[in-house]
Structure formats: C-alpha cells, structure tokens
Amino acid sequence: MSILKVDNLSVSFKQYTSGLRQTTQKVISNLSIELVSGEILAIVGASGSGKSLLAHAILGILPVNATTSGDISFDGEVLTPKRQEQLRGKEIALVPQSVNYLDPLMRVGAQVRTSVRKENPKEAQKKVFKRYHLNQEVEKMYPFQLSGGMARRVLVSTAMVSGARVIIADEPTPGLDSVVIEEALNNLREFADQGCAVMLISHDIESALKIADKVAVFYEGTVLEIAEADKFEGNGDRLQHPYSKALWRALPQNDFRTNID
C-alpha cells in the first residue's frame, strides 16, 4: 500500500545574478516516486542530483527562494504546507544529512525525548541510546560536545523514537563505524518490516542494497530508473539504463569498470 506519493514534482531556485537580473535554475524536474508500506526505497545518484532537495520538499522545509510544482500526498491526501508541518517529525521523520539540524542549545537527551509520542519519553530515549551505544553521560551533553559519529547516532535515535510511518534517512551512516552502520541499517529494515515506509538516500550503494527493496537512480533532478534491488547483480545486465549499469559497475567489487556497453 502506498503511503507517500510524489507526483510530477519540480523544484526551481530563483537567483539574482548581475544586478537585478533573475534566473531560474530547475533542480528537480517532473519527478514521481512512491513510498510503499513495508518497503525501503533507496535513492542513489551523484552529488547535486537533487536527493536531499526531494527529502526537503516532502517535509516542506525547502529554502524560501525555492518554487515547486506538482503534488505530494500522504495517505492519499495532497499535502498543503500546513499539513506538512503537522506531519513533520510525527508521521514523517527525517534523519538529516547534516548534524547541524540538532538544536545547539538543548541537551541531546532532552531533544530525543521531545520526539517521543507513544511511549514514556524518558524510557524510550534511554532504550534507543543503549541500542546505539550512547553512554548515559551523553544524555546531558550539548551537540557541540559530541563527536560526528555520536551526533549522527543521536539523529538516527530521534527518528527511531518518533513512531513515524515514513522515515526519510538522508545519508544516515557516514562517519559511523561498521557495527553501528549495520545496526542503523537493520533498524531501518525492522521499521519497514513493521509496515512503515523508508526512503534511504545514500552514496553507499553497497550498504543500501543490503536492506533496500527498490532503488531509484537519480540523475540531474530526474529519476532514470526504479529497479528492484536484486537487479543490481553480475554485470548489471538486468538494469535498464546505461547510467544505472555504470553506477553499479563502477563499484570497487565490480572492478571499477566505467565502460558502458
């Protein structure tokens, strides 16, 4: 069952160049994707291809100079900015790409507790910190006192306790050691298995493929192909688009082959 649907989304930025001349740069063009309950959709593609902006468009947190067209719907209902605000962090949770999303003036334990909706906040926060190997002292720390890896684990914790039905994880794993990466990915898988929908944005195709059901390949603000994860195998012959094949073949374990045939 589809929980979240993006239909024909375009995002542009108005920018002033010399003097008062205004140009419009289209960064997402006529993009459609669907997040289905029980499924993980991985989003892969080069830096600057529009992955984070798609996440921000869904959450309604694009910068003010962005203009959008197209529809985003949740549970069959087209989202208005007001509805996006109501759902944000509650039904739709983001694990942001940047750790700057943490509130610098609030102790991290308290930040995580404010996201808990269904359980006892203190207990849920303690449980999730334990799961992500964050010691008890971390609760009382401010974001600036955390290492990059710890901050990322706090961000993952925040989304996990929210009880959201959709989790959008924007590069949730860089800077984490392999055990914690595996844990975070397993948790996203568990979350989907409980009937929620997950969008996993990642440069790390290999890790993403371990848990994803489908993979959307982004290129310059469009989706080239949405393929079942098991099509990323062998020479990539079961993939449709030459760019998807090239992405796959360029991985280290596939001998970094960049030729397209």
Ligand SMILES: Nc1ncnc2c1ncn2[C@@H]1O[C@H](COP(=O)(O)OP(=O)(O)OP(=O)(O)O)[C@@H](O)[C@H]1O
């Ligand atoms: N506030 C902004 N004003 C103008 N252009 C922007 C703005 N934010 C992003 N862009 C442009 O939109 C494009 C897509 O950016 P986006 O952050 O979605 O890329 P991405 O796929 O997430 O890249 P990465 O993998 O590096 O995180 C980029 O070309 C970027 O320069």
Ligand code: NI
């Ligand atoms: Ni990004």
